[in-house]
Amino acid sequence: MPVEVLVKGSFPDGCYQLDRLTQERIEHFINVTLRMRRPRGATCLMVVRPYRFYFRLEGLYEVGHYRLTLNGTPYPFSIQAPVDEPR
Numbered sequence: 001m002p003v004e005v006l007v008k009g010s011f012p013d014g015c016y017q018l019d020r021l022t023q024e025r026i027e028h029f030i031n032v033t034l035r036m037r038r039p040r041g042a043t044c045l046m047v048v049r050p051y052r053f054y055f056r057l058e059g060l061y062e063v064g065h066y067r068l069t070l071n072g073t074p075y076p077f078s079i080q081a082p083v084d085e086p087r
Contacts, residue, residue, distance in 0.1 A: 003057040015044035030068045
């Protein structure tokens with residue numbers, strides 16, 4: 001089954017933006033790196049700007065326990081078997 005991730009946070013000023021997202025998966029361990037960038041020499045509003053990024057993890061995932069590490073911080077998650085609805 002596909003897995004989608006929501007990342008929420010705040011940029012420190014009005015110029016920062018998402019530059020690159022990389023993923024590496026080894027069995028039940030997924031390492032994701034989000035890189036932000038700010039243009040050199042830009043004049044930016046000094047206002048904290050919230051962000052929300054959705055992205056899909058590469059590949060398909062089966063029932064089990066996983067560990068997503070995002071920029072060095074681990075986030076464990078589990079995928080459970082779907083429950084059949086009563087007829």
